[in-house]
Amino acid sequence: MTGLAQRLPDDAGAHAPAKKVLCSFSKVNKSYDGKTRVVADLDLDIFQGEFLTLLGPSGSGKTTTLMMLAGFEQPNEGSIELDGTSIVGVPAYLRNIGMVFQNYALFPHMTVAQNLAFPLRMRGVGKVEREQRVKNILDVVRLPEVADRRPTQLSGGQQQRIALARALIFEPRLVLMDEPLGALDKQLREHMQIEIRQLHERLGITVVYVTHDQSEALTMSDRVAVFAHGKIQQIAAPNDIYERPANAFVADFIGDNNQLRGIVKGHEGHEHEVDCGGVTVRAVSEHQHQIGTEVLVAFRPENAVLDHPIPPLPNKFDVQVSEKIYLGDHLRLRCRLANGDVITVKISNKAQRGDFAPGSATSFYWSGLDCHVLSTEIAKL
Amino acid sequence: MTFLTRTMRTRWAASLLLIAPLFAFLLVFYFYPIASFLLRSASTSEITNTIPATSIALGQWDGEGLPDEPVYAALVSDLNASAQAAAILGRRLNALEPGMRTVVRKATAAARELTLATPAEAKAKLIEADEKWGAPATWKLLRHETRVATSTFLLAAVDVQRKADKLELKTGNDALFLPIFLRTLAISFTVTLICIIIGYPVAWVIAMATPRTASWLMLLVLVPFWLSILARTAAWIIVLQGNGPVNSLLMWAGLADAPLQLVFNRFGVILVMVHVMLPFLVLPLCNSIRAIPKSYFQAAANLGAPPVRAFMHVIFPLTVPGMWAGGFIVFILSIGYYITPALVGGPNDQMISSFIAFYTNQSINWSLSSALSAWLLGGMLALVMLSQRVIGPMIRRVT
Ligand SMILES: Nc1ncnc2c1ncn2[C@@H]1O[C@H](COP(=O)(O)OP(=O)(O)O)[C@@H](O)[C@H]1O
Numbered sequence: 001m002t003g004l005a006q007r008l009p010d011d012a013g014a015h016a017p018a019k020k021v022l023c024s025f026s027k028v029n030k031s032y033d034g035k036t037r038v039v040a041d042l043d044l045d046i047f048q049g050e051f052l053t054l055l056g057p058s059g060s061g062k063t064t065t066l067m068m069l070a071g072f073e074q075p076n077e078g079s080i081e082l083d084g085t086s087i088v089g090v091p092a093y094l095r096n097i098g099m100v101f102q103n104y105a106l107f108p109h110m111t112v113a114q115n116l117a118f119p120l121r122m123r124g125v126g127k128v129e130r131e132q133r134v135k136n137i138l139d140v141v142r143l144p145e146v147a148d149r150r151p152t153q154l155s156g157g158q159q160q161r162i163a164l165a166r167a168l169i170f171e172p173r174l175v176l177m178d179e180p181l182g183a184l185d186k187q188l189r190e191h192m193q194i195e196i197r198q199l200h201e202r203l204g205i206t207v208v209y210v211t212h213d214q215s216e217a218l219t220m221s222d223r224v225a226v227f228a229h230g231k232i233q234q235i236a237a238p239n240d241i242y243e244r245p246a247n248a249f250v251a252d253f254i255g256d257n258n259q260l261r262g263i264v265k266g267h268e269g270h271e272h273e274v275d276c277g278g279v280t281v282r283a284v285s286e287h288q289h290q291i292g293t294e295v296l297v298a299f300r301p302e303n304a305v306l307d308h309p310i311p312p313l314p315n316k317f318d319v320q321v322s323e324k325i326y327l328g329d330h331l332r333l334r335c336r337l338a339n340g341d342v343i344t345v346k347i348s349n350k351a352q353r354g355d356f357a358p359g360s361a362t363s364f365y366w367s368g369l370d371c372h373v374l375s376t377e378i379a380k381l
Numbered sequence: 382m383t384f385l386t387r388t389m390r391t392r393w394a395a396s397l398l399l400i401a402p403l404f405a406f407l408l409v410f411y412f413y414p415i416a417s418f419l420l421r422s423a424s425t426s427e428i429t430n431t432i433p434a435t436s437i438a439l440g441q442w443d444g445e446g447l448p449d450e451p452v453y454a455a456l457v458s459d460l461n462a463s464a465q466a467a468a469i470l471g472r473r474l475n476a477l478e479p480g481m482r483t484v485v486r487k488a489t490a491a492a493r494e495l496t497l498a499t500p501a502e503a504k505a506k507l508i509e510a511d512e513k514w515g516a517p518a519t520w521k522l523l524r525h526e527t528r529v530a531t532s533t534f535l536l537a538a539v540d541v542q543r544k545a546d547k548l549e550l551k552t553g554n555d556a557l558f559l560p561i562f563l564r565t566l567a568i569s570f571t572v573t574l575i576c577i578i579i580g581y582p583v584a585w586v587i588a589m590a591t592p593r594t595a596s597w598l599m600l601l602v603l604v605p606f607w608l609s610i611l612a613r614t615a616a617w618i619i620v621l622q623g624n625g626p627v628n629s630l631l632m633w634a635g636l637a638d639a640p641l642q643l644v645f646n647r648f649g650v651i652l653v654m655v656h657v658m659l660p661f662l663v664l665p666l667c668n669s670i671r672a673i674p675k676s677y678f679q680a681a682a683n684l685g686a687p688p689v690r691a692f693m694h695v696i697f698p699l700t701v702p703g704m705w706a707g708g709f710i711v712f713i714l715s716i717g718y719y720i721t722p723a724l725v726g727g728p729n730d731q732m733i734s735s736f737i738a739f740y741t742n743q744s745i746n747w748s749l750s751s752a753l754s755a756w757l758l759g760g761m762l763a764l765v766m767l768s769q770r771v772i773g774p775m776i777r778r779v780t
Pocket residue numbers: 032033038056057058059060061062063064065
């Protein structure tokens with residue numbers, strides 16, 4: 001069992017090359033009405049050149065965090081530093097931070113070229129250079145032909161790219177994007193995700209991206225900060241967030257997850273033995289949980305193993321199939337445990353063995369590494 | 382194909398049926414009265430009704446020299462038919478050619494003794510009564526004013542008169558209506574401009590205020606709407622008169638030695654009109670400021686524009702449509718304005734509507750008042766169309 005524990009990852013960043021912190025929040029509090037804190041005791045470092053995504057449900061304080069960075073809102077407490085100097089109280093127009101708005105906020109009375117030249121005009125860049133840079137940035141976003149059109153004459157995806165170009169043209173230290181793809185349809189959204197990601201890599205810019213779409217966060221980011229109730233629940237690389245959620249909220253919010261309530265019966269290092277209503281589950285955790293505490297055990301539907309494995313996996317669930325949903329490339333089964341708890345199982349269509357008709361009895365296995373012990377508490381205000 | 386067109390046709394018929402009552406209502410109660418009033422400006426019926434037989438007889442005259450004797454006989458019988466009609470004819474002709482009232486009166490008197498006279502006698506006696514009946518010009522005038530339609534009033538409304546078959550523009554002291562049209566335009570333009578200058582900051586403050594404050598401020602702007610226009614104007618007269626509070630204050634502060642003339646002049650007219658018109662500007666402007674998404678303000682700042690430059694380059698252009706809409710309403714309402722100039726203006730501050738009212742109510746020259754109205758309406762329609770053509774596209778670019 002000790003072997004399992006050694007395969008757990010090192011603490012995040014311990015061996016990573018030292019990164020330069022571009023921007024940092026420390027102990028930032030924000031309240032609009034003086035009573036409820038929308039952002040609470042926020043500590044956040046943004047590294048030079050990274051793509052950081054703030055992910056969380058609506059109302060969790062992501063936009064507010066971004067607004068404080070852009071200078072449209074001021075924190076009630078705490079400090080925000082950019083390049084080592086405090087930017088609290090610095091007006092937005094002096095911050096030199098680019099922003100892509102959710103509705104794009106392209107000025108309707110200006111042509112695309114005028115929109116793009118606007119930040120340069122405000123900085124006193126001469127006409128010739130302005131034109132050259134507008135031309136360059138239009139090439140970068142691959143829309144050289146729309147310079148003389150009005151924003152309203154562009155499609156949603158084109159407007160999106162122009163908004164992006166306008167946020168990049170003055171070479172800001174930091175680019176903020178608040179749900180920039182929210183208004184696009186699914187196909188275009190996925191296309192733009194790739195495009196934004198490529199731009200980020202090509203130009204080496206630092207991006208803080210806000211979304212409530214977890215798959216968007218996972219596909220695009222270097223790091224994801226999961227927000228809930230004005231606090232960061234977990235900040236880590238996408239695979240860490242997905243595979244090793246820090247608490248029940250993150251486990252629930254990112255992807256599908258089965259969660260069983262149980263009592264800790266024993267532990268050895270990172271490994272725990274949890275009694276979930278009669279079923280004993282072996283699971284790992286980064287923190288040690290006291291024997292007798294109530295915890296959650298989380299395991300992903302897609303990690304289910306069908307065949308009886310050799311050597312045997314520790315966690316075997318005997319279930320009765322109650323519902324079968326065909327989803328093309330995979331099957332989704334709703335299964336009932338002997339104690340009445342319901343779990344979801346996701347199996348590839350190819351690996352399928354038997355027909356899993358509703359009512360039939362079967363067994364599934366989960367590796368101990370795929371089961372996580374989580375505290376029932378999440379960070380709240 | 383045929384099926385499709387048939388369904389479309391039924392749909393058409395259905396929608397026509399639905400709008401028919403409204404259309405009929407508009408036709409009967411709106412377009413018909415306006416059209417019939419405007420048609421009066423070109424109508425000759427006021428004269429042809431007084432001398433029906435003469436009008437018909439004149440229709441056959443070739444206009445060379447003097448008309449034939451039967452025309453004289455027809456005039457004699459027309460004048461004898463109704464003394465009242467004869468009086469109206471005199472008044473109408475006098476408006477076109479001074480002195481004609483006497484000429485007609487003399488003819489009426491002579492006609493009374495000619496009931497049984499031959500056409501030749503009638504001609505001789507009428508010329509004897511007043512030599513103007515022997516002058517071709519008099520008959521030409523009569524013939525001109527008894528045709529199907531006349532342009533006399535429409536021309537008179539813009540100071541053009543017909544002299545010896547030539548159109549002539551009255552100038553200098555003779556000019557009557559053109560200066561008043563110009564004055565109307567000038568006053569309306571000034572009022573609109575001042576409304577924009579005063580109303581813009583007001584609309585801005587209201588649009589930016591919290592909803593509670595905004596509703597109170599809006600109330601202040603709208604209070605004048607609740608007061609009868611007469612009461613409001615009377616209040617201004619009290620405030621602005623020689624021994625009123627404004628003058629007292631000015632003199633107390635040493636800014637004036639004697640009471641200033643603040644009312645019954647152009648200043649008073651413009652001041653009171655601005656007060657009356659302000660809400661028409663503030664409301665649409667306020668709406669258009671409110672309609673600007675917050676993100677535009679943020680984007681302007683984010684892109685490096687300090688507040689004043691953000692306003693100039695981004696926000697102001699977006700409010701131009703609202704400003705234009707409000708300004709246009711104010712301008713149009715001002716052009717047709719009547720009460721304020723009548724109450725707080727001097728004789729030199731009366732606008733064209735006052736003259737229309739005068740010719741309608743006092744001088745009973747409906748042809749002229751209708752001609753003035755026609756020019757006013759035509760001018761406004763031209764303005765509306767011009768703004769659609771020229772300003773419309775400019776605004777559409779913005780929105
Ligand atoms: N300008 C504001 N005034 C008052 N409350 C606000 C304002 N903006 C956001 N809030 C509140 O703050 C909370 C967090 O909002 P926000 O930062 O927009 O969340 P998110 O972007 O994660 O959806 C919400 O409850 C929202 O109602």
